Each structure stands twice: as structure tokens, then as C-alpha cells.
Amino acid sequence: MHKTAFIWTDEYYNYSFPDYHPFKSLRESMTKRLLEERSAFHFITLIEPKPISEEVLQLVHSKEYIEFVKYKSKEGQGYLDDGDTPAFKGIYEAALIRISGSVKALELIKGGEFNHAINIGGGFHHAKRNRAAGFCVFNDVALVAKLGENSFSKIAIVDIDGHHADGTQELLIDDDKVLKISLHMFHPNFFPGSGDVNEIGVGKGEGYTINIPLPPGTGDDGYLLAFDEIVIPVIERYKPELIILITGGDSHFNDPLVELKLSTHGYLDVVAKVHHLAHKYSSGRLIMLGGGGYNYDATARIWTISIAEIAGIYDLEYETLHDPFSTKSSKFVMEKIRSTIDRIKKIHSLN
Numbered sequence: 180m181h182k183t184a185f186i187w188t189d190e191y192y193n194y195s196f197p198d199y200h201p202f203k204s205l206r207e208s209m210t211k212r213l214l215e216e217r218s219a220f221h222f223i224t225l226i227e228p229k230p231i232s233e234e235v236l237q238l239v240h241s242k243e244y245i246e247f248v249k250y251k252s253k254e255g256q257g258y259l260d261d262g263d264t265p266a267f268k269g270i271y272e273a274a275l276i277r278i279s280g281s282v283k284a285l286e287l288i289k290g291g292e293f294n295h296a297i298n299i300g301g302g303f304h305h306a307k308r309n310r311a312a313g314f315c316v317f318n319d320v321a322l323v324a325k326l327g328e329n330s331f332s333k334i335a336i337v338d339i340d341g342h343h344a345d346g347t348q349e350l351l352i353d354d355d356k357v358l359k360i361s362l363h364m365f366h367p368n369f370f371p372g373s374g375d376v377n378e379i380g381v382g383k384g385e386g387y388t389i390n391i392p393l394p395p396g397t398g399d400d401g402y403l404l405a406f407d408e409i410v411i412p413v414i415e416r417y418k419p420e421l422i423i424l425i426t427g428g429d430s431h432f433n434d435p436l437v438e439l440k441l442s443t444h445g446y447l448d449v450v451a452k453v454h455h456l457a458h459k460y461s462s463g464r465l466i467m468l469g470g471g472g473y474n475y476d477a478t479a480r481i482w483t484i485s486i487a488e489i490a491g492i493y494d495l496e497y498e499t500l501h502d503p504f505s506t507k508s509s510k511f512v513m514e515k516i517r518s519t520i521d522r523i524k525k526i527h528s529l530n
């Protein structure tokens with residue numbers, strides 16, 4: 180069985196910051212169009228989400244914070260954080276429906292009719308229990324993982340958005356049923372500043388947080404090396420029953436916020452490897468969420484290629500979607516990544 184659901188409602192467009200803001204739903208609309216033009220929805224089922232209840236939202240957010248978001252949503256003024264996440268009228272409902280899409284993805288997989296479910300409108304990995312951060316209001320990644328624990332005893336999160344998954348890490352810091360892996364750019368003064376190799380989880384969650392900090396200019400070679408040396412063996416050791424992939428497009432070489440310099444080829448390699456792992460260990464159970472991505476054209480191509488890979492559509496004119504080249508990594512960057520890999524292997528007892 181190899182059925183793929185694509186969670187979508189046009190209400191996703193309501194999650195819309197002012198014009199000057201880099202986070203834009205244009206990524207989602209372009210992705211949908213690229214898929215439609217290639218008749219991909221003959222093989223993928225479109226499913227509409229319904230808003231989740233506040234009770235469910237309270238699994239990861241405090242009542243007080245939810246009330247604060249509702250208040251700012253009515254007021255439509257100011258910021259939900261220190262300047263990255265502006266409030267607008269209806270932001271509560273707009274954020275709620277997008278994270279509800281991720282919960283829907285989980286429900287479809289639990290129901291057994293689909294083993295792959297995709298919500299490109301999700302992936303808000305910076306939101307914390309009591310506050311918004313980095314364009315994220317509610318944390319659907321942590322919520323889906325927590326809800327997933329009712330059905331699965333081992334879940335893995337693989338976060339390839341170019342930023343550290345600090346909110347997901349914080350919300351699940353002592354959780355030993357969820358293995359949290361984030362690859363991200365790590366550099367002085369780069370947001371959010373956390374995600375060094377020594378952050379490994381606390382209490383019974385110790386060892387279940389794996390951070391892979393990467394230098395600016397990483398490129399496909401360096402990224403794939405870290406992926407093959409750390410992510411693959413860690414998942415093979417853990418054997419999760421469900422994999423959640425956060426597919427932010429901001430690790431791309433044309434992204435204006437992040438400098439990890441991946442190409443679409445690097446992305447496809449990574450997504451194909453995760454897809455393969457899901458079939459090997461998780462009966463194919465894979466949830467793909469969106470995330471960042473501030474070069475809208477590149478992000479739409481990355482998401483289209485990734486969705487085609489997951490849905491098993493291998494004839495969708497890849498030539499028209501891919502970058503014309505892969506990205507190489509300098510000797511200097513490669514050495515840096517090798518030394519980070521060695522440190523992670525020691526900390527997490529690999530090999």
C-alpha cells in the first residue's frame with residue numbers, strides 16, 4: 180500500500196503577515212500549481228482539515244498563551260514576539276487551521292487508509308508553550324508527536340528546515356518516545372542561537388534530542404555526509420513507527436535568510452532517504468510538513484519534487500523543477516562538518 184494524502188484548504192492563505200514580511204503563502208500556491216500542472220492529484224488525495232479543539236491545543240500551549248493570541252487576533256496590532264511575528268486580525272483562526280492540517284495528517288495515518296500524509300501549511304517549529312517565535316504561533320510538530328504517542332511507541336522527527344527546531348526541542352525535551360533530530364545552520368548571532376551538539380535532552384529524554392549544527396556554505400556534499408553519518412544510523416538504531424519530516428525550503432542556496440546552500444538535488448536525496456527509512460521501519464508511515472522557505476520559487480520546486488518522491492510519482496518532468504547543478508562544499512567546510520560529526524558520534528555513542 181502506498182497512498183498519499185495532501186491536506187489543504189484555501190483558508191491557509193489567511194496566515195498572511197504584512198507585505199514587508201518574508202513568510203508568504205505564495206510557496207504553497209506555487210507548489211499546488213506545479214503539482215496540478217503535472218496531474219499529480221491523480222495519484223494524491225486532497226483532504227480538508229477542520230479546526231482542532233482548544234483542549235487539544237492545550238497539549239502543547241498554556242491557556243494563558245492561547246488567550247493572549249486570541250486577544251491579539253481581535254486587536255490585530257503589534258507583535259506576538261519581539262518583532263518577527265506580527266499580529267493581524269484573525270491570526271488565531273489562521274494559525275489554528277494550519278496546525279489542524281498537521282493533526283489531520285496524523286489522523287489519516289492512524290486510520291490506516293493512508294501511509295503518507297503531507298501538510299505543507301504546517302511546520303511551525305519555533306513556537307513554545309507560552310510564546311510565539313520566528314513566524315510561528317502554535318507548534319504543530321510537537322503537537323502531532325504528542326498525539327502520535329497515543330498510537331505509536333516510537334516517533335522520529337527529522338527537521339531539515341535551515342533553522343534549529345528550538346520550540347519542538349523545548350516542548351519535548353524530556354520525552355523519550357520522540358527522537359528529535361534537527362539539522363540547521365549554526366553561526367554566531369544566527370537565529371535562534373540554540374542547537375549545538377551538547378543539547379541532547381533532559382531526564383528520561385536524555386539522548387533523544389540530536390542536533391546537527393552546520394556552517395554557512397555547507398552545500399549538498401557536506402549536508403549529505405552529515406545525513407549519512409548521523410541521521411541514517413540513528414534512525415536505523417531507533418526503528419521509529421512513525422517519521423515526521425519538517426521540510427522547510429530555506430536550506431536552499433537561493434534562500435535569503437539561511438546559507439546552507441543545498442540544491443534541489445540535495446533535498447531530493449535527503450527526502451528519498453527518509454522515505455526509504457519510513458518504508459523500512461515504519462510501515463511507510465510518514466508525515467511531511469512544510470516550514471520556512473523565503474525564495475518562493477525554490478521552495479515550491481523543492482516541495483513539488485519532495486511530494487512526488489513521497490507519492491511515488493517518478494515521471495513528473497523533474498528536469499523542469501530541478502536546479503541545473505548540485506552544490507559542492509569547500510575543503511574547509513567539509514573539515515568543519517567532519518569534526519562536528521565526530522563530536523556527535525561520541526556524544527550519542529554511534530559506531
Ligand code: ZLS
Pocket residue numbers: 199200201261262263302303304305312313314315340341342369370427429436470471472
Ligand atoms: O524556521 O533573527 C531573528 C531575530 C531578530 C532579528 C529580526 N527582528 C525583527 C527580531 C529579532 C533576532 N529572527 C529570524 C527568525 C527566523 C524565523 C525562521 C522561521 C522558520 O523558517 C520556520 C517557519 C529572522 N530572520 C529574518 C527575519 N527574522 C526577518 C526578516 C525581515 C523582516 C521584516 C518582517 C520582520 C521585521 C521586518 C522580519 C524578520
Ligand code: CA
Pocket residue numbers: 338339340341342343344361362363
Ligand atoms: Ca532544522
Ligand code: ZN
Pocket residue numbers: 340341342427429470471472
Ligand atoms: Zn527556517
